[in-house]
Every structure is written in C-alpha cells, then in structure tokens.
Amino acid sequence: MKLNTLFILSIFSIALLFACSDDEEVSSFDSTQSEVVETYAQIVYLNYEDALTDAKSIQTAVDALISSPSAATLKEAKDQWLNAQESYGQTEVFRFYGGPIDDEDGPEGQLNAWPLDESLIDYVVGSSNGGDNNDATNIINSPSDFPTINKETIADLNEVGAETNISTGYHAVEFLLWGQDLRTDMPGERPYTDYATDGSGTNENQARRGEYLKAATDLIVDDLEGLVAEWKDGGAYRTSFESSPSSSLENILNGMGKLSKGELAGERIFVAWDLRSKEDEHSCFSDNTHRDIVTNALGIQNVFLGTYLKIDGSTYTGKSIYDLLLIDNRDLAEQLKTTMEESVAAGEAIVPPFDQEILNEQGRLRVQVTFTSLRKQGDELAEAAAKFGFSFDPDDI
Amino acid sequence: MKKIAFLLLLFSAFTACQEDEEDPFVGISEPREEYPGGRATVFDLSENAFGHAAPNLTDGRDLEFVTGNSFFRRNWVTSPSSTSDLDGLGPYFNARSCGACHFKDGRGAPPLNSGEKTLALLFRMSRPSEIAWEELPDDHYGGQFNPKSIFGLTEEGNVRVTYNEKSFSYPDGETYRLRYPTYNFEDLGYGNLPADIMISPRIAPHLVGLGLLEAISEEDILLAADEFDKNNDGISGKANYAFNHILNKNTLGRFGWKANQPTVRQQVAAAFVGDIGITSSLFPNEECAPNQQGCKDAYNEGEPELSTKILDRVTLYSAALAVPKRRNFDQPDVISGQVLFRQVGCNSCHMPKYVTGEIGEIPEFANETIYPYTDLLLHDMGTELADNRPDGLANGNEWRTPPLWGIGLIQTVNNHTFLLHDGRARGIEEAILWHGGEASQVIVSFKKLPKEERTHLVNFVKSL
Numbered sequence: 001m002k003l004n005t006l007f008i009l010s011i012f013s014i015a016l017l018f019a020c021s022d023d024e025e026v027s028s029f030d031s032t033q034s035e036v037v038e039t040y041a042q043i044v045y046l047n048y049e050d051a052l053t054d055a056k057s058i059q060t061a062v063d064a065l066i067s068s069p070s071a072a073t074l075k076e077a078k079d080q081w082l083n084a085q086e087s088y089g090q091t092e093v094f095r096f097y098g099g100p101i102d103d104e105d106g107p108e109g110q111l112n113a114w115p116l117d118e119s120l121i122d123y124v125v126g127s128s129n130g131g132d133n134n135d136a137t138n139i140i141n142s143p144s145d146f147p148t149i150n151k152e153t154i155a156d157l158n159e160v161g162a163e164t165n166i167s168t169g170y171h172a173v174e175f176l177l178w179g180q181d182l183r184t185d186m187p188g189e190r191p192y193t194d195y196a197t198d199g200s201g202t203n204e205n206q207a208r209r210g211e212y213l214k215a216a217t218d219l220i221v222d223d224l225e226g227l228v229a230e231w232k233d234g235g236a237y238r239t240s241f242e243s244s245p246s247s248s249l250e251n252i253l254n255g256m257g258k259l260s261k262g263e264l265a266g267e268r269i270f271v272a273w274d275l276r277s278k279e280d281e282h283s284c285f286s287d288n289t290h291r292d293i294v295t296n297a298l299g300i301q302n303v304f305l306g307t308y309l310k311i312d313g314s315t316y317t318g319k320s321i322y323d324l325l326l327i328d329n330r331d332l333a334e335q336l337k338t339t340m341e342e343s344v345a346a347g348e349a350i351v352p353p354f355d356q357e358i359l360n361e362q363g364r365l366r367v368q369v370t371f372t373s374l375r376k377q378g379d380e381l382a383e384a385a386a387k388f389g390f391s392f393d394p395d396d397i
Numbered sequence: 398m399k400k401i402a403f404l405l406l407l408f409s410a411f412t413a414c415q416e417d418e419e420d421p422f423v424g425i426s427e428p429r430e431e432y433p434g435g436r437a438t439v440f441d442l443s444e445n446a447f448g449h450a451a452p453n454l455t456d457g458r459d460l461e462f463v464t465g466n467s468f469f470r471r472n473w474v475t476s477p478s479s480t481s482d483l484d485g486l487g488p489y490f491n492a493r494s495c496g497a498c499h500f501k502d503g504r505g506a507p508p509l510n511s512g513e514k515t516l517a518l519l520f521r522m523s524r525p526s527e528i529a530w531e532e533l534p535d536d537h538y539g540g541q542f543n544p545k546s547i548f549g550l551t552e553e554g555n556v557r558v559t560y561n562e563k564s565f566s567y568p569d570g571e572t573y574r575l576r577y578p579t580y581n582f583e584d585l586g587y588g589n590l591p592a593d594i595m596i597s598p599r600i601a602p603h604l605v606g607l608g609l610l611e612a613i614s615e616e617d618i619l620l621a622a623d624e625f626d627k628n629n630d631g632i633s634g635k636a637n638y639a640f641n642h643i644l645n646k647n648t649l650g651r652f653g654w655k656a657n658q659p660t661v662r663q664q665v666a667a668a669f670v671g672d673i674g675i676t677s678s679l680f681p682n683e684e685c686a687p688n689q690q691g692c693k694d695a696y697n698e699g700e701p702e703l704s705t706k707i708l709d710r711v712t713l714y715s716a717a718l719a720v721p722k723r724r725n726f727d728q729p730d731v732i733s734g735q736v737l738f739r740q741v742g743c744n745s746c747h748m749p750k751y752v753t754g755e756i757g758e759i760p761e762f763a764n765e766t767i768y769p770y771t772d773l774l775l776h777d778m779g780t781e782l783a784d785n786r787p788d789g790l791a792n793g794n795e796w797r798t799p800p801l802w803g804i805g806l807i808q809t810v811n812n813h814t815f816l817l818h819d820g821r822a823r824g825i826e827e828a829i830l831w832h833g834g835e836a837s838q839v840i841v842s843f844k845k846l847p848k849e850e851r852t853h854l855v856n857f858v859k860s861l
Binding site for chain 1: 441445448449460461463464466467468471472474475476477478479480482483484548704706707710
C-alpha cells in the first residue's frame with residue numbers, strides 16, 4: 001500500500017514535471033524560435049536593402065537638382081525623399097537594442113537624428129542670409145570657417161554621443177529641400193533657385209548649399225550600405241544574431257515594444273498632442289509626420305507577422321513571433337494581432353498635416369486613439385516577452 | 398528510501414518552476430524601510446532604476462510625465478529653428494540636454510582622465526562682495542563657467558581636473574587613500590580669471606525623490622535646525638534661505654548642493670537657464686556676463702524660450718521620479734550597519750525618516766512616510782571639502798546634507814561610484830572619510846570601528 005501510494009505519487013510528480021518542461025514542446029518552441037529569428041534577420045536585410053535603393057534614388061534626384069536646378073528637379077528630389085521615408089520608416093523597429101543601427105558606433109544619430117540644428121546648417125528667418133537683423137552664422141554661409149563641405153566635414157560636425165549638433169541625415173536633407181516650416185497650412189517653401197549657380201540664385205552660397213545637400217545624401221547611402229552589409233546573409237552581425245536565438249528574440253521584442261510605446265506613442269505622438277505644439281512634429285519641414293507614424297507601426301507589424309512587402313511588390317514571409325506565441329499563448333497572440341491592426345488603422349486615419357490634426361477636436365481624438373493603441377501594444381509586447389521569460393520596460397527608450 | 402529521495406527531487410523541481418511572485422505592497426501598511434519612498438517607491442533595480450514615475454500618480458500626471466521625460470532627454474538646438482519649442486540653446490551652455498549630465502536620471506561623473514572635458518561637473522563662480530546675499534558675477538565669465546557656446550561665439554574655455562592622492566590609515570592600521578582635486582581653467586576665451594575669483598565645483602546628482610523632499614513641511618525641517626548648536630552636540634544644522642522667484646521673497650532652500658533653491662520648479666528653471674541657456678518665465682534673461690557683448694547680441698526672440706507648459710512638464714517629471722526600493726535591507730550585516738550608522742551619529746544629519754506634509758508639486762505625495770536620510774540643512778563639512786564661496790546663507794565650509802536614497806544603485810545606473818559635491822570620492826567609504834567639520838567626531842568614531850563593522854556600515858549605506 002505504501003509502495004503503491006509512492007508509485008502513484010511519483011507518476012503524478014513526473015507528470016507535473018513534464019507539464020513544466022515538456023521535451024517535445026520545448027524542441028518545437030526552440031526550432032520555431034530559431035526560424036523566427038532567421039525570418040526577422042531576413043526582413044531586416046530586405047528592408048534596409050529597400051531603404052538603400054530608395055536613398056540612391058534621392059541621390060540621383062539630388063544630383064539632377066544640383067546640376068540643373070528647376071521647379072521640376074526640386075519636386076523630383078522631394079518626391080524621392082518622401083518615397084524613401086516609406087521604406088526607412090519601417091526599419092525603425094530594428095532600433096532600441098544596440099544592434100548595428102544604434103550600438104555604440106551605430107549610424108542612427110547620423111542618419112535620422114532629430115530635432116535638427118537647422119540654423120547651424122543654413123539660413124533661417126532671423127539669421128544673416130535670410131534677412132532680418134541677426135548675424136547668427138551657419139556652415140553653408142561661413143566659407144572661411146568651413147572652407148570644404150564634404151561627407152567627412154559634416155559627419156565630424158555631427159558629433160558623437162549625447163552632446164551632438166544634428167547636422168546630417170534624412171532631416172538635414174529634408175531641411176535642404178523644403179526649407180523652414182514657417183506656415184501652418186503647408187510645408188517649407190525653399191525656392192529651387194537656392195541651388196542656382198548661374199547668377200539667378202537666391203540666398204547666397206548656392207554651390208556650397210548643393211555641396212552640403214550632396215554630402216548629406218551620400219552619407220545616408222553610405223550608412224545604409226553599412227547596415228545592409230551587417231545584415232546580409234553571412235554578414236557579421238546577422239551571423240552572431242542567428243547563432244543566439246534566445247537573446248535575439250529578446251532584442252527583437254525590445255525593439256518592437258519600445259518603438260511602440262516609448263518612442264512612437266510617447267516621443268513622437270503624445271508629446272506633440274499634449275503640448276498642442278506644431279513645433280514638436282517629427283518631419284516638420286515636409287509635413288510628412290503622419291506617414292512616419294504609419295510606417296513605424298507597419299514595421300512593428302511586419303516583424304510580428306513575419307512578413308515584409310518589398311518595394312518591388314513581392315512579399316517575403318516566414319515563421320513569426322505570432323506563430324511562436326500561438327504555441328502556448330493563443331489569446332495573447334490574437335490580441336496582439338488585433339492591437340497591431342488597430343494601431344496601423346488608427347495611424348492611417350490621421351488626417352495630414354499632423355501639426356493641424358493636434359489642434360482640432362476631431363483630429364485630437366484620432367491622434368489619441370492612435371497613441372492609446374500604441375501604448376497598449378507596447379504593454380502587450382512586454383507581456384509577450386514575459387511569456388518567453390524576458391522582461392523589459394517599453395517606456396524606457 | 399531512494400524512491401522518497403527521487404520524489405523529493407521531483408517535487409523540488411516542480412516548485413522551482415512556479416512563479417515567484419512578490420507582493421510589492423507587503424509592509425507598506427506597517428512602515429518598513431524597504432520602501433523608502435512609501436507609495437512612491439518603484440521595484441525596478443536595473444539600469445533604469447532612477448527613471449520611473451511614482452506609481453501612484455493620478456489625474457493624467459502619469460502621462461504628463463512622458464512629456465516631461467521627453468524634454469528632459471531631448472537636445473536643445475540653436476535658435477531660430479522650425480522646432481521652436483526646442484530652440485534657444487546657449488549662447489553659452491554646459492550641456493544640450495538635462496539628461497546629458499543626469500544620464501538616466503542618475504548622477505554625473507567628473508572627468509575620468511585629465512584630458513576629458515568636464516560635462517556633469519560645473520563650476521559656479523563669483524567675486525567677493527561687500528553686500529551680504531550678493532553673488533557678484535565675474536565681468537567676463539558670469540556666475541557659471543560654460544565650456545560650450547553656439548556657433549559663432551568664442552567658447553569660455555575648459556577645465557582640466559587633476560588629482561593628488563594621499564595615504565592615511567585607520568587606528569587598526571588599515572590604510573586608505575583619498576584624492577585631492579585641482580581645477581585648472583584653460584583655453585580661456587575671455588582672458589584670465591581675476592585673482593579673487595571664488596569657484597565652486599558641483600556635480601549633477603541623481604534625482605529620485607525630489608517631489609517627496611519638497612512635500613516635507615517647513616516646520617519639520619526647521620525642527621532639526623540648530624544653527625548655534627544650543628544643544629551642544631557639535632552639530633549645527635542651518636537653514637539656507639533663497640530668493641523664491643514665484644513668491645518674490647526669501648523662502649527655505651531645499652535643493653542643490655548648498656540648498657540654494659526653494660522648489661523643484663525653480664531648481665529646474667535655474668538649471669535650464671544656467672546650464673543649457675534656456676530662458677523661462679522664472680528666469681527670463683540669459684545669464685550673460687557684463688562684458689560678454691556677443692552673448693547679449695545673440696539671437697533672441699524676446700520671450701521665454703521654455704514655454705510654461707514645458708516647464709510644468711519637466712518640473713512634474715523631476716518631482717515625480719520615484720525612489721527605488723532598498724536591496725538587502727533585512728540582511729544581518731546591513732541591519733548591523735544600520736545600528737552602527739545611528740550609534741556613531743551619522744543620522745544626526747542624515748535624518749532617516751519624515752512624514753510628508755501637504756505641500757509641493759505632487760498632491761499624491763502628501764502624508765507619506767519616507768526615508769530620505771537627509772535633514773536638508775547646511776552643515777560645516779570642514780576645510781578640506783570647503784569651496785570657500787558663500788552661496789546665500791551658506792558659507793564656504795557649509796554643504797547641504799544630501800539625501801542618501803538611491804545611492805547604492807548609482808553603480809548600476811551610471812556605471813560609477815563617484816560621490817560628494819565634485820565626485821572626488823570614489824565610493825561610499827571614501828565619501829564618509831572626507832567628512833570633516835561638524836562631522837569630525839562622527840568620523841573618529843567610524844574609524845575606530847573594527848573593519849568588519851565599518852564594512853557593515855558601508856553595506857547599510859549601499860542598501861539605501
């Protein structure tokens with residue numbers, strides 16, 4: 001009798017033990033996890049490759065603008081810049097865990113930093129060459145202080161670390177194409193003649209302005225090439241990333257959660273909404289902030305669903321975090337899928353320009369729905385991470 | 398028997414995979430020091446331990462904290478810019494953001510080698526004045542040395558920090574070393590500093606619990622004041638009074654190394670204008686030195702660069718940063734250290750406990766039992782720590798007792814353990830040993846403790 005009880009108890013205990021570490025489930029989880037990490041790495045690579053292709057298109061258009069400035073070449077450069085935001089915006093989910101984009105010598109601060117020290121770059125209203133009564137100086141209009149403008153000189157000015165002048169990257173190019181955002185109902189209105197070197201030009205130092213624009217654009221291409229190299233099949237970072245799937249999964253979730261809540265919902269949307277301040281929008285020169293919101297949200301959804309729509313129209317699909325969650329946490333998997341759909345839809349419902357949307361009542365509601373959904377999404381991603389045994393604070397960016 | 402052992406093994410394996418859930422509010426009802434901020438205590442002990450909002454914020458203040466956090470961290474840019482909420486940097490400045498010096502809301506470090514520039518270590522300066530209260534700014538450098546400037550203006554210069562180490566020993570023969578700092582002002586853009594200049598180095602402290610300190614009633618703080626040591630315990634405790642720019646009169650100072658700021662709001666606004674060059678409704682004018690014409694001529698929109706709403710948010714943020722819970726608070730060595738801390742007399746100034754009143758920025762912080770380990774009063778710390786520069790009622794020997802909560806997590810958050818007003822102490826033990834003046838007797842008692850007990854006391858401080 002005593003033996004019997006012991007026997008039953010031990011069977012029971014074995015069952016309990018297995019319930020908490022089922023061999024079969026573990027191996028299925030582990031192999032799915034590896035596939036999820038590989039899918040992610042491939043999406044990162046494809047997305048950066050698209051961003052690079054798009055940046056090269058800006059480069060072509062900028063070269064055309066500089067060699068023959070006209071309303072048409074300026075418009076083409078702007079269109080290419082706007083187009084490039086569509087692919088680059090989706091890559092921002094690859095930040096926030098010290099990967100190639102934002103490790104200690106990662107290019108994020110050079111590539112997409114904001115806010116921009118625009119008055120350090122070129123004339124603004126109130127400074128020397130823009131008129132008014134101020135003699136503030138800037139790089140383009142100070143040939144004696146900065147005799148040469150090229151990639152190296154402007155990269156040097158964009159110092160490293162927390163103590164930085166922001167003088168490079170997408171927003172520098174944006175400023176050089178659009179000019180200051182001075183009017184509430186439209187983006188900046190820089191005339192193409194700012195680049196005319198035939199004597200008809202406006203605002204002095206047109207050739208130097210062209211050199212700056214070219215250097216800033218070339219730097220974007222260089223930085224993206226570096227990222228593609230790290231993430232291509234066999235690339236240094238990708239190889240180590242795929243060889244430690246568990247810590248990589250943790251990094252992936254960190255990026256998703258922190259972009260959702262801390263960065264996008266908090267920094268980029270809530271702050272402007274809270275202050276009703278048009279000055280806090282992300283792409284202020286071009287009034288493209290509404291697309292930044294949607295592309296960021298899409299990027300997160302791409303990673304979650306393990307799918308990426310390439311700019312050539314084809315779709316890449318692989319094992320996803322959604323699949324991985326389905327194994328043990330079906331409800332949370334479905335909940336997250338729904339929340340992400342709601343976030344993207346809410347972002348798409350925002351009526352541009354964003355700087356007006358945060359001022360009118362209907363618009364404020366639409367913006368509120370968006371950041372509320374994104375905050376929830378960040379919390380749910382932290383919950384998902386906890387299911388996998390990780391913990392992070394999605395507010396901490 | 399073997400089977401039983403096997404079963405036990407299985408059962409322990411089973412228990413090991415149960416979640417170990419901790420009820421965070423156990424003990425709050427019966428005040429326990431594990432939660433130094435009371436309900437404004439947080440449980441994250443990671444590198445973000447100093448960066449959380451108090452969990453008990455209500456009325457949308459938890460969201461407004463997000464905006465405050467953003468402006469605390471963002472870099473300010475040169476004016477004018479399209480992001481006009483964020484422009485107005487300089488003309489002269491120490492840093493481009495609050496977070497540059499208070500990294501992760503934590504404590505700054507002095508330069509780690511003599512070639513590194515000072516960032517989180519700033520230098521107040523003034524010249525002797527006949528008039529009490531007056532801090533006479535230098536004609537060329539003003540009241541604070543700013544190593545950086547906007548493009549187009551000559552920078553004020555750099556400070557090279559060097560240290561001389563000296564060796565000492567405890568009565569039991571164990572030796573210790575302290576490093577004495579020297580500050581050389583170099584590459585000066587506006588000529589040499591006058592011979593009578595008085596210079597006070599100040600490091601950026603970690604920020605947790607400011608709103609709780611603001612909520613302590615003035616009466617309770619003044620209870621411990623004993624400026625002329627009438628009770629003959631060797632400890633004075635002097636209140637500083639600072640000009641309150643909101644009430645337009647002098648009120649009790651609580652914040653800053655010399656207790657020269659009365660409120661979190663004014664501390665924040667003063668740091669904005671003094672350290673980043675951002676004017677506000679409280680401090681509408683750039684702090685240009687009398688002879689810094691370039692500073693006066695720099696672009697100026699004629700209105701405060703910091704909107705009232707942003708000042709509100711950053712003030713809320715700074716006040717609402719929660720205090721992390723203590724670690725190892727119930728370990729025997731820590732409890733022994735806590736007893737010794739009281740026995741040798743550390744807590745005459747590092748007052749352990751207050752119950753907050755109903756004042757300050759954050760209504761949720763009222764009537765809270767807190768354990769900050771400060772009396773917020775000025776004490777003579779002796780000639781070796783003296784900056785020899787008066788600041789309000791504080792003389793050149795006096796410093797405010799800094800709160801000790803969070804001190805043991807600086808290593809985790811900021812990756813260093815530099816302490817005291819200028820970061821000269823390389824850890825808690827050195828910081829204790831630097832204490833002089835009113836604390837001399839206490840330090841004599843500390844040094845006489847056996848090594849094991851000294852370690853306990855240090856471990857106790859580390860657990861705060």
